[in-house]
Amino acid sequence: METWVILLIVAGVFLLFLITGYNRLVRLRNDADKAFATIDTMAKKRYDLIPNLVATVQKYMEHERGTLTEITELRAKAMSGNLSDNEKVELNNKLGRAMGNIMIAVENYPELKANQNFLQLQGSLNEVEEQLSAARRAYNASVTDYNNAVQMFPSNVFAMMFGFKAKALFEISEKERQNVDVKALFNS
């Protein structure tokens, strides 16, 4: 009779462990997903700025027509939906690079640099870029928490049982590690 009671208690404690361990993994995974969704939101803010930027800039920029068309196409593709997470990341990286090129090319157009509308856009763009970078860093922080839980004992046992897999981190580029400072690029 007593052995039964002890077995029951052990089983109860084990079950409790299982439930809390499982719930923790789910919570961490949801946090990471939520952080990924925020990156999406920030990326959308960037998409919203693009038509305005292109409209302002193309009157002045004769030689960057190709890049501007590329930006418009990338934006259209990124907004079309039905993309996997990896495709989204890839598109956004390309978009970021193309826009960076435009911002550097501005140096050759003094008239554009004096345009109030453009300066305003440039400020907004810097803001969005840095928010995007903040969102990526927040994502990395929550993925690190999640990955720790998936790989560390004892939660890794539950992770294996229920099929939780480690997620990949965003690679923060060397440029991003510096402050996103478009103006500094111009001054150099």
Add this chain to the structure above:
Amino acid sequence: MKTIHEFENFFNNNMFDDLSALEERRKRILKFAILAYLVVFVGVALSFFLAFLFCFEGNCILFAIIGGIAASIIIGVVIFYVNGRDKEFYLDFKEKVIHAVIKFISPDLEYNAKNYIGLDTFQRSRIFTKRVDRYRGDDMVEGKIDKTHIWFSEVHAEYKQTTTDSKGRTKTSYHKIFKGLFFIADFNKHFSSSTVVMPNLLGKSGIARFFNKMSPGRHEKFVSLEDPDFNKYFVVYGEDQIEARYILSTSLMKRITDFKQKHKNTIYLSFVNSFLYVGISYSKNLFEPSYFKKLTRFEIVKNYFEDVQLAISIVEELNLNTRIWTKQ
């Protein structure tokens, strides 16, 4: 930014005459204070001696001692008040030394010796969560450094503690929450949530991280940041995980770490409603004259310059004049 060398020139060319005059007054005050103390000391000793000598067997011992002490204290105080007291010395010192130093650093800064950062502003920073029961301050500085509006003053915030011993007697004492320079600047980015950067008192171990994560007494949540040097010195709590990282960009974390490494003082920072608040702890009273140190020595006045410069340098060190975002 003005260098110490430039300040030395300014000290020699523009401040020295005023300081010499102040130095004369300081010496006089000190001389009469010493004289007054001496009179009191001799008077007290003498009254004991006389009581011992003449009244040993009578009842006049108590009378003689009390009378003698009272008389010598009165004489001492009179000497000091008539000859040594210089009511204006303190205010003249602030005007001719501290004000001059501040105007030298930047003519755009305004100084008010009696004013200070208000309690409501101090609390708005959300750095300190304890109830403030006593709050004082002085030496308010306000103005613009290029594009950034700044305010700072010395403040001293304390909380009250009442204890009751076994006999039922209650004792009230005041304890420090913060004492030092409190600095506010208009930050270069827009944000609406609050992010608080506290000194990391526990270190970087797993247990330390666990306790830091609990954020006792705070509604802001722990923000885990990537910079290991920064994490060695600071713990961050924020209402919004992304906005906290938007404010504390990798470059700002590096700048804050560099600033911390240059100064031994405990440093607190917070970012609330587009304002930056910085608390720099000091144990000494700032911008006060010392009656025992020669005012005309450059080493003494240099300290005032360095203390003001430290506050002003926050603008440059944290790059607050870079306005590349939408906030101008």
